Amino acid sequence: xxxxxxxxxxxxxxxxxxxxQYRGEIFLWAVWGLINPTVLYLMWSAAAESNVDQTLAGFDxxxxxxxxxxxxxxxxxxxxxxxxELGYFIRSGALSPKLLRPILPIWDSLAQNLAYKIVTLAFxxxxxxxxxxxxxxxxxxxxxQVLLGIVAVMMAxxxxxLLGYVVALVAFWSPKLDAVGETYFxxxxxxxxxxxxxxxxxxxxxxxxxxxxxxxxFAFPAELLMGRIASLEAALSGIGxxxxxxxxxxxxxxxxxxxxxxxxxAVSG
Amino acid sequence: MxxxxxxxxxLYFKVNIQNLxxxxxxMYMRIVVSIMHLISELMVVWIIFTGTxxxxxxxxxxxxxxxxxxxxxxxxxxxxxxxxMRKLLEDIREGSLDFALMRPVNTQFLISIREIxxxxxxxxxxxxxxxxxxxxxxxxxxxxDEAILFAVLLAAGFVIxxxxxxxxxxxxxxxxxxxxxxMVFWNVFEAGRFPIVIYPPGVRWTxxxxxxxxxxxxxxxxxxxxxxxxxxxxxxxWAILMAVAMFIVSNRFWRFGLRHYSGASA
Numbered sequence: 154x155x156x157x158x159x160x161x162x163x164x165x166x167x168x169x170x171x172x173x174q175y176r177g178e179i180f181l182w183a184v185w186g187l188i189n190p191t192v193l194y195l196m197w198s199a200a201a202e203s204n205v206d207q208t209l210a211g212f213d214x215x216x217x218x219x220x221x222x223x224x225x226x227x228x229x230x231x232x233x234x235x236x237x238e239l240g241y242f243i244r245s246g247a248l249s250p251k252l253l254r255p256i257l258p259i260w261d262s263l264a265q266n267l268a269y270k271i272v273t274l275a276f277x278x279x280x281x282x283x284x285x286x287x288x289x290x291x292x293x294x295x296x297x298q299v300l301l302g303i304v305a306v307m308m309a310x311x312x313x314x315l316l317g318y319v320v321a322l323v324a325f326w327s328p329k330l331d332a333v334g335e336t337y338f339x340x341x342x343x344x345x346x347x348x349x350x351x352x353x354x355x356x357x358x359x360x361x362x363x364x365x366x367x368x369x370x371f372a373f374p375a376e377l378l379m380g381r382i383a384s385l386e387a388a389l390s391g392i393g394x395x396x397x398x399x400x401x402x403x404x405x406x407x408x409x410x411x412x413x414x415x416x417x418x419a420v421s422g
Numbered sequence: 423m424x425x426x427x428x429x430x431x432x433l434y435f436k437v438n439i440q441n442l443x444x445x446x447x448x449m450y451m452r453i454v455v456s457i458m459h460l461i462s463e464l465m466v467v468w469i470i471f472t473g474t475x476x477x478x479x480x481x482x483x484x485x486x487x488x489x490x491x492x493x494x495x496x497x498x499x500x501x502x503x504x505x506x507m508r509k510l511l512e513d514i515r516e517g518s519l520d521f522a523l524m525r526p527v528n529t530q531f532l533i534s535i536r537e538i539x540x541x542x543x544x545x546x547x548x549x550x551x552x553x554x555x556x557x558x559x560x561x562x563x564x565x566x567d568e569a570i571l572f573a574v575l576l577a578a579g580f581v582i583x584x585x586x587x588x589x590x591x592x593x594x595x596x597x598x599x600x601x602x603x604x605m606v607f608w609n610v611f612e613a614g615r616f617p618i619v620i621y622p623p624g625v626r627w628t629x630x631x632x633x634x635x636x637x638x639x640x641x642x643x644x645x646x647x648x649x650x651x652x653x654x655x656x657x658x659x660w661a662i663l664m665a666v667a668m669f670i671v672s673n674r675f676w677r678f679g680l681r682h683y684s685g686a687s688a
Binding site: 178181182184185188189192195196197199200201202203204209210331332335336339342343348349353354355358 | 451452454455458459462465466468469470472473474475476477478602605606609610612613615616619620621622625
């Protein structure tokens, strides 16, 4: 355990160094996370204002703003790209040296992930502040909701990271399958409530969203942070469900990884 | 006027088809992804119009037309514009652009036709079907009268995108590390999936005249719908003027950039 902690910190320091050096390029990655929720906010507030009572599915303009600001922030903390990258590592042979280390490659990748989130915070946090002051979102959260919301965001980050990594393992069977990653991402966008708050969805889609893990990564923490989840029980049980999904993801990763490594035959060098 | 340019296009076209045949599975997967993109865009329309009848005057049928046009443009850009510019950026960085410069053909022409990703035509066909379906639901007939104006505006949109890309590509002569410029492009382009009227006036003006995104998706879609009220005044004229201007400006800028190019590595 101590070995893992020490190597992880070393990975993290190295990754932060690299990210700071390539900050310009990293920054461009983060821009999408700002533009996409802003466009969707403008779309939904225009839709709400077209209705007679100026609301849509219980959201008015200010609440859509609050929701999408939360989605923007959660989107940052849940970013994960292993589903796109692992296939490339396998194809190019870059995975082989990583496998030789006495620590699983997922720790290295996790360090990269955290480093990205820490370094780009310097760009995105000011953008969040600008959004907050110019768009004037209507936050109704009380302190306990914010506190539990922060826990929920961290859980969401862990959950999305791990599930994304499990999906990435498909690359061991078919290393040039970017389509899998893109599909996973698209499904998460819709059923996680990033394209549209769950309350706006037609019943069938809403029901599908309930049985998938994605709403617990995006919609749930967002609703908690903006103060839409009124009862403490609902908030706590939501976090409980996040834990359950996380446990399931860990089990899936263990099974998937051991099967995947057995299949691995190095490509090139 | 000789036939040589056409022959060259045909030649590159054949080479690209052969390359495709070598990576068939990848092609099928990409087509599947395209279809899923379209499904997700249709789902978004479905969700929006569960809660409202219209968004600033756009009803669901109008929005379907826009989704179709957006998919057509997104696919069309990926047939030739983006692949060629990607290759150009790579060539500038690696120094292999010199090989293209030495050929006895107009360089701008050559660097614009080298890569043709044929299967992206699927996007254009799917998009066209969705757009036509939207029009059909609106008026009960296919928009044959509007088709010519639509085709002209779509072409103008492609010329504008081509110009933007050529300028971005030319910038690469000075700033070698701009591979990520593609991401910036798609980031901005994504704002075109919704009608331009949803944006606040300042953003709308910017997206119409500074970054002419409105002329790439909303204007052709509005022309296909055929309702005067949806088009910004004189939009077709503006679109064509903008396309001509972009073509000339990007061509000048490219030639200016080329004069400053001294080759990399080698």
